[in-house]
Amino acid sequence: xxxxxxxxxxxxxxxxxxxxxxxxxxxxxxxxxxxxxxxxxxxxxxxxxxxxxxxxxxxxxxxxxxxxxxxxxxxxxxxxxxxxxxxxxxxxxxxxxxxxxxxxxxxxxxxxxxxxxxxxxxxxxxxxxxxxxxxxxxxxxxxxxxxxxxxxxxxxxxxxxxxxxxxxxxxxxxxxxxxxxxxxxxxxxxxxxxxxxxxxxxxxxxxxxxxxxxxxxxxxxxxxxxxxxxxxxxxxxxxxxxxxxxxxxxxxxxxxxxxxxxxxxxxxxxxxx
Numbered sequence: 001x002x003x004x005x006x007x008x009x010x011x012x013x014x015x016x017x018x019x020x021x022x023x024x025x026x027x028x029x030x031x032x033x034x035x036x037x038x039x040x041x042x043x044x045x046x047x048x049x050x051x052x053x054x055x056x057x058x059x060x061x062x063x064x065x066x067x068x069x070x071x072x073x074x075x076x077x078x079x080x081x082x083x084x085x086x087x088x089x090x091x092x093x094x095x096x097x098x099x100x101x102x103x104x105x106x107x108x109x110x111x112x113x114x115x116x117x118x119x120x121x122x123x124x125x126x127x128x129x130x131x132x133x134x135x136x137x138x139x140x141x142x143x144x145x146x147x148x149x150x151x152x153x154x155x156x157x158x159x160x161x162x163x164x165x166x167x168x169x170x171x172x173x174x175x176x177x178x179x180x181x182x183x184x185x186x187x188x189x190x191x192x193x194x195x196x197x198x199x200x201x202x203x204x205x206x207x208x209x210x211x212x213x214x215x216x217x218x219x220x221x222x223x224x225x226x227x228x229x230x231x232x233x234x235x236x237x238x239x240x241x242x243x244x245x246x247x248x249x250x251x252x253x254x255x256x257x258x259x260x261x262x263x264x265x266x267x268x269x270x271x272x273x
Contacts, residue, residue: 002048004136005048005049005052005137006052006056008049008133008134008137009049009052009053009056009095009099010056011133012053012095012098012099013053013056013057013092013095016094016095017057017091021087021090021091023090024086024087024088024090024091025087027086027087027090028086029085029087030085030086031083031084031085031086032083032084032085032086032089032272032273033081033082033083033272033273034081034082034083034089034270034271034272034273035078035079035080035081035082035270035271035273036050036078036079036080036082036096036097036100036268036269036270037076037077037078037079037268037269037270037271038073038074038075038076038077038078038079038266038267038268039075039076039267039268039269040075040266040267041072041073041074041075042072042073042104042105042107042108042266043070043071043072043104043107043108043110043111043144043145044067044068044069044070044071044072044073044079044100044104044107044144045069045070045100045103045104045106045107045140045141045144045145046069046099046100046101046102046103046104046137046141047065047067047068047069047079047080047100048069049096049099049100049103049137050080050096050097050099050100051063051065051096053092053095053096053099054082054084054088054089054092054096056092057088057091057092058084058085058088058089058091058092060084060085060088061082061083061084061085061088061089061092062082062083062084063080063081063082064080064081064082065079065080066078066079066080066081067079067080069107069140069144070107070144070145072111079100079268082270086272089270089272093270096270097268097269097270099137100266100268101265101266101267101268102131102134102138102263102265103134103137103138103140103141103144104141104266104268105263105264105265105266106138106141106142106145106259106260106263107141107142107144107145108145108266109145109258109259109262109263110124110126110141110142110144110145110146110147110259111145111146112145112240113147113240113243113256113258113259114145114146114147116240116243116244116247117243117244117247117254119247120244120247120248120250121250121252122234122246122247122251122252122253122254123147123148123252123253123254124146124147124148124253124254124255124256124259125147125148125149125150125233125253125254125255125256126138126139126142126147126148126149126150126255126256126257126259126260127150127235127255127256127257127260128150128151128153128154129257129260129261130260130261131260131261135152135153136152138260139152141260142259142260145259147259148253150255151186151188156185156186157185157186157187157188157207158178158182158185158186158187158188159187159188159189159190159210160174160175160178160187160188160189160190161190162190162192162212165190171189171191171196171199171200171203172199172203174189175187175189175200175203175205175206178205179204179205183205186207187205187206187207188206188207188208188209188210188233189206189208189209189210190209190210190212190235191209191210191211191212192212192213193218194218194221194222194225197209197211197222197225197226198225200230201225201226201229201230206230207230207231208230208231208232208233208252208253209222209226209230209231209232209233210233210234210235210255211232211233211234211235211251212235212236213235213236213237214234214236216242216245216246216249219232219234219246219249219251220249220250222249222251223249223250223251231252231253232250232251232252232253233251233252233253233254233255234246234249234251234253234254234255235254235255235256238254238255238256238258239256239258239262243256
Protein backbone atom coordinates (compact mmCIF):
# COMPACT_ATOMS: atom_id res chain seq x y z
CA UNK A 1 0.00 0.00 0.00
CA UNK A 2 1.54 3.31 -1.13
CA UNK A 3 2.04 5.87 1.65
CA UNK A 4 0.74 8.56 -0.71
CA UNK A 5 -2.45 6.62 -1.47
CA UNK A 6 -2.94 5.81 2.20
CA UNK A 7 -2.61 9.47 3.20
CA UNK A 8 -5.03 10.74 0.55
CA UNK A 9 -7.66 8.08 1.19
CA UNK A 10 -7.47 8.64 4.96
CA UNK A 11 -8.15 12.34 4.39
CA UNK A 12 -11.07 11.57 2.11
CA UNK A 13 -12.62 9.14 4.60
CA UNK A 14 -12.17 11.59 7.46
CA UNK A 15 -13.89 14.28 5.44
CA UNK A 16 -16.84 11.98 4.66
CA UNK A 17 -17.30 9.90 7.81
CA UNK A 18 -16.16 12.42 10.40
CA UNK A 19 -17.28 11.30 13.87
CA UNK A 20 -19.16 8.32 12.43
CA UNK A 21 -21.57 7.15 9.72
CA UNK A 22 -24.92 7.61 11.41
CA UNK A 23 -26.87 5.98 8.56
CA UNK A 24 -24.68 2.88 8.54
CA UNK A 25 -25.07 2.55 12.31
CA UNK A 26 -28.72 1.68 11.75
CA UNK A 27 -27.92 -1.45 9.73
CA UNK A 28 -27.94 -4.95 11.18
CA UNK A 29 -24.57 -6.60 11.78
CA UNK A 30 -24.87 -8.86 8.73
CA UNK A 31 -22.51 -10.03 6.00
CA UNK A 32 -23.40 -9.10 2.42
CA UNK A 33 -22.04 -9.41 -1.09
CA UNK A 34 -21.83 -6.33 -3.29
CA UNK A 35 -20.74 -5.45 -6.81
CA UNK A 36 -19.34 -2.30 -8.42
CA UNK A 37 -20.82 -2.00 -11.90
CA UNK A 38 -19.99 0.27 -14.84
CA UNK A 39 -22.95 2.13 -16.32
CA UNK A 40 -21.04 3.27 -19.40
CA UNK A 41 -17.97 2.42 -21.47
CA UNK A 42 -14.78 3.67 -19.82
CA UNK A 43 -11.08 3.17 -19.18
CA UNK A 44 -10.82 2.22 -15.51
CA UNK A 45 -8.32 3.75 -13.12
CA UNK A 46 -8.21 4.10 -9.34
CA UNK A 47 -8.64 0.52 -8.15
CA UNK A 48 -5.87 0.91 -5.55
CA UNK A 49 -7.58 3.97 -4.08
CA UNK A 50 -10.94 2.23 -3.92
CA UNK A 51 -9.42 -0.87 -2.34
CA UNK A 52 -7.69 1.18 0.35
CA UNK A 53 -10.95 2.99 1.12
CA UNK A 54 -12.79 -0.26 1.81
CA UNK A 55 -9.93 -1.78 3.81
CA UNK A 56 -9.34 1.30 5.97
CA UNK A 57 -12.98 1.23 7.01
CA UNK A 58 -12.88 -2.52 7.65
CA UNK A 59 -9.85 -4.66 6.90
CA UNK A 60 -11.98 -7.81 6.94
CA UNK A 61 -13.76 -6.75 3.73
CA UNK A 62 -12.90 -9.08 0.85
CA UNK A 63 -12.44 -7.53 -2.62
CA UNK A 64 -12.16 -9.49 -5.86
CA UNK A 65 -11.30 -7.25 -8.80
CA UNK A 66 -12.36 -8.45 -12.23
CA UNK A 67 -10.32 -5.78 -14.02
CA UNK A 68 -7.06 -3.86 -13.60
CA UNK A 69 -6.21 -0.20 -14.11
CA UNK A 70 -6.07 0.62 -17.82
CA UNK A 71 -8.72 -1.91 -18.83
CA UNK A 72 -11.68 -0.80 -20.91
CA UNK A 73 -15.09 -1.78 -19.57
CA UNK A 74 -18.54 -1.59 -21.11
CA UNK A 75 -21.99 -0.81 -19.79
CA UNK A 76 -23.19 -3.21 -17.06
CA UNK A 77 -19.76 -4.83 -16.68
CA UNK A 78 -18.79 -5.81 -13.12
CA UNK A 79 -15.56 -4.23 -11.90
CA UNK A 80 -15.34 -6.13 -8.61
CA UNK A 81 -17.22 -8.08 -6.00
CA UNK A 82 -17.06 -7.33 -2.28
CA UNK A 83 -17.90 -9.42 0.76
CA UNK A 84 -18.18 -7.95 4.22
CA UNK A 85 -20.33 -6.15 6.72
CA UNK A 86 -23.10 -4.11 5.11
CA UNK A 87 -22.31 -1.14 7.35
CA UNK A 88 -18.61 -1.17 6.42
CA UNK A 89 -19.24 -1.36 2.71
CA UNK A 90 -21.75 1.51 2.64
CA UNK A 91 -19.47 3.68 4.80
CA UNK A 92 -16.59 3.31 2.31
CA UNK A 93 -18.76 3.30 -0.81
CA UNK A 94 -18.84 7.00 -1.67
CA UNK A 95 -15.14 7.65 -1.17
CA UNK A 96 -14.18 4.52 -3.12
CA UNK A 97 -16.48 5.44 -5.99
CA UNK A 98 -15.33 9.07 -6.00
CA UNK A 99 -11.75 7.97 -6.66
CA UNK A 100 -12.77 5.40 -9.27
CA UNK A 101 -15.16 7.72 -11.09
CA UNK A 102 -12.78 10.69 -11.19
CA UNK A 103 -9.62 8.82 -12.15
CA UNK A 104 -11.46 6.71 -14.71
CA UNK A 105 -12.80 9.94 -16.22
CA UNK A 106 -9.26 11.24 -16.71
CA UNK A 107 -8.11 7.92 -18.20
CA UNK A 108 -11.12 7.76 -20.51
CA UNK A 109 -10.79 11.33 -21.77
CA UNK A 110 -7.06 10.80 -22.30
CA UNK A 111 -7.70 7.67 -24.34
CA UNK A 112 -10.25 9.54 -26.45
CA UNK A 113 -7.75 12.26 -27.38
CA UNK A 114 -4.85 9.83 -27.87
CA UNK A 115 -6.97 7.93 -30.40
CA UNK A 116 -7.59 11.14 -32.34
CA UNK A 117 -3.86 11.75 -32.85
CA UNK A 118 -2.71 8.14 -33.24
CA UNK A 119 -2.04 8.69 -36.96
CA UNK A 120 0.58 11.34 -36.14
CA UNK A 121 3.84 11.42 -34.20
CA UNK A 122 2.44 13.76 -31.54
CA UNK A 123 2.30 12.61 -27.93
CA UNK A 124 -0.42 13.79 -25.57
CA UNK A 125 0.83 15.43 -22.35
CA UNK A 126 -0.99 16.36 -19.18
CA UNK A 127 -0.40 19.60 -17.23
CA UNK A 128 -0.36 20.82 -13.61
CA UNK A 129 -4.08 21.60 -13.88
CA UNK A 130 -5.01 18.70 -11.64
CA UNK A 131 -7.41 18.44 -8.72
CA UNK A 132 -5.75 19.49 -5.44
CA UNK A 133 -3.96 16.59 -3.72
CA UNK A 134 -4.66 14.28 -6.67
CA UNK A 135 -1.64 15.19 -8.80
CA UNK A 136 -0.01 11.74 -8.69
CA UNK A 137 -3.34 9.96 -9.02
CA UNK A 138 -4.47 11.89 -12.07
CA UNK A 139 -1.08 11.66 -13.75
CA UNK A 140 -1.24 7.90 -13.24
CA UNK A 141 -4.69 7.98 -14.84
CA UNK A 142 -3.28 9.85 -17.84
CA UNK A 143 -0.78 7.04 -18.36
CA UNK A 144 -3.61 4.47 -18.07
CA UNK A 145 -5.31 6.28 -20.94
CA UNK A 146 -2.19 6.21 -23.13
CA UNK A 147 -0.94 9.72 -22.44
CA UNK A 148 2.46 10.92 -21.27
CA UNK A 149 3.25 12.87 -18.11
CA UNK A 150 4.52 16.44 -18.35
CA UNK A 151 6.50 17.81 -15.40
CA UNK A 152 5.21 16.58 -12.06
CA UNK A 153 5.40 19.96 -10.37
CA UNK A 154 7.39 23.15 -10.00
CA UNK A 155 10.47 21.30 -8.79
CA UNK A 156 11.43 18.83 -11.54
CA UNK A 157 11.53 21.07 -14.62
CA UNK A 158 12.18 24.74 -15.34
CA UNK A 159 9.34 26.17 -17.40
CA UNK A 160 9.63 29.81 -18.40
CA UNK A 161 6.22 31.31 -19.06
CA UNK A 162 5.09 34.82 -19.97
CA UNK A 163 5.40 36.29 -16.47
CA UNK A 164 8.81 34.71 -15.84
CA UNK A 165 10.08 36.25 -19.07
CA UNK A 166 8.58 39.67 -18.29
CA UNK A 167 10.11 39.65 -14.81
CA UNK A 168 13.51 38.59 -16.14
CA UNK A 169 13.52 41.24 -18.85
CA UNK A 170 13.81 39.01 -21.91
CA UNK A 171 13.76 35.41 -23.08
CA UNK A 172 17.55 35.46 -23.31
CA UNK A 173 17.99 36.67 -19.73
CA UNK A 174 15.44 34.20 -18.38
CA UNK A 175 17.11 31.28 -20.17
CA UNK A 176 20.56 32.36 -19.02
CA UNK A 177 19.43 32.45 -15.38
CA UNK A 178 17.80 29.03 -15.70
CA UNK A 179 20.76 27.30 -17.32
CA UNK A 180 23.19 28.79 -14.80
CA UNK A 181 21.20 27.87 -11.71
CA UNK A 182 19.64 24.57 -12.83
CA UNK A 183 21.90 23.12 -15.54
CA UNK A 184 20.70 19.56 -14.96
CA UNK A 185 16.95 20.20 -15.16
CA UNK A 186 14.87 20.15 -18.35
CA UNK A 187 14.12 23.66 -19.61
CA UNK A 188 10.91 24.49 -21.48
CA UNK A 189 10.32 27.98 -22.87
CA UNK A 190 6.80 29.12 -23.61
CA UNK A 191 6.53 31.37 -26.66
CA UNK A 192 3.53 33.36 -27.85
CA UNK A 193 4.64 34.24 -31.37
CA UNK A 194 6.89 33.07 -34.17
CA UNK A 195 9.22 35.97 -33.35
CA UNK A 196 9.65 34.70 -29.79
CA UNK A 197 10.24 31.21 -31.14
CA UNK A 198 13.02 32.51 -33.39
CA UNK A 199 14.64 34.21 -30.38
CA UNK A 200 14.42 30.94 -28.47
CA UNK A 201 16.00 28.92 -31.27
CA UNK A 202 19.15 31.04 -31.01
CA UNK A 203 19.74 30.02 -27.39
CA UNK A 204 21.47 26.96 -25.91
CA UNK A 205 20.32 24.68 -23.10
CA UNK A 206 16.61 24.58 -23.97
CA UNK A 207 14.81 21.21 -23.97
CA UNK A 208 11.78 22.27 -26.02
CA UNK A 209 9.64 25.22 -27.01
CA UNK A 210 5.99 25.42 -26.01
CA UNK A 211 3.88 27.29 -28.55
CA UNK A 212 0.98 28.77 -26.62
CA UNK A 213 -2.30 29.50 -28.41
CA UNK A 214 -0.76 29.42 -31.88
CA UNK A 215 -3.01 29.20 -34.91
CA UNK A 216 -2.79 26.04 -37.01
CA UNK A 217 -0.89 27.95 -39.71
CA UNK A 218 1.61 29.35 -37.21
CA UNK A 219 2.11 25.92 -35.62
CA UNK A 220 2.99 24.51 -39.03
CA UNK A 221 5.48 27.35 -39.52
CA UNK A 222 6.90 26.76 -36.04
CA UNK A 223 7.54 23.11 -36.86
CA UNK A 224 9.49 24.13 -39.97
CA UNK A 225 11.50 26.76 -38.09
CA UNK A 226 12.40 24.38 -35.26
CA UNK A 227 13.18 21.32 -37.40
CA UNK A 228 16.36 19.61 -36.19
CA UNK A 229 16.73 22.29 -33.49
CA UNK A 230 14.05 21.90 -30.82
CA UNK A 231 10.98 19.73 -30.23
CA UNK A 232 7.74 21.68 -30.38
CA UNK A 233 4.90 21.43 -27.87
CA UNK A 234 1.49 22.91 -28.68
CA UNK A 235 -0.81 24.08 -25.92
CA UNK A 236 -3.79 26.33 -25.32
CA UNK A 237 -7.48 25.77 -26.13
CA UNK A 238 -6.92 22.30 -27.55
CA UNK A 239 -9.78 19.81 -27.29
CA UNK A 240 -11.55 17.05 -29.24
CA UNK A 241 -12.64 19.46 -31.96
CA UNK A 242 -9.17 20.58 -33.05
CA UNK A 243 -6.57 18.20 -31.62
CA UNK A 244 -6.23 16.25 -34.88
CA UNK A 245 -5.54 19.45 -36.82
CA UNK A 246 -2.94 20.46 -34.24
CA UNK A 247 -1.22 17.07 -34.39
CA UNK A 248 -1.15 17.08 -38.17
CA UNK A 249 1.03 20.21 -38.19
CA UNK A 250 3.91 17.95 -37.13
CA UNK A 251 4.31 19.06 -33.52
CA UNK A 252 6.03 16.63 -31.18
CA UNK A 253 3.81 17.14 -28.14
CA UNK A 254 0.34 18.43 -27.33
CA UNK A 255 -0.49 19.40 -23.75
CA UNK A 256 -3.96 20.03 -22.42
CA UNK A 257 -5.43 20.59 -18.98
CA UNK A 258 -8.76 19.29 -20.21
CA UNK A 259 -7.92 15.66 -19.45
CA UNK A 260 -7.56 16.41 -15.74
CA UNK A 261 -9.89 19.35 -15.06
CA UNK A 262 -12.62 19.30 -17.73
CA UNK A 263 -13.87 15.79 -17.06
CA UNK A 264 -17.21 14.13 -16.37
CA UNK A 265 -17.18 11.45 -13.69
CA UNK A 266 -17.70 7.96 -15.06
CA UNK A 267 -21.06 6.48 -14.06
CA UNK A 268 -20.38 3.61 -11.65
CA UNK A 269 -22.63 2.14 -8.99
CA UNK A 270 -22.36 -0.24 -6.04
CA UNK A 271 -25.21 -2.64 -5.41
CA UNK A 272 -25.83 -5.35 -2.81
CA UNK A 273 -26.81 -8.79 -4.00
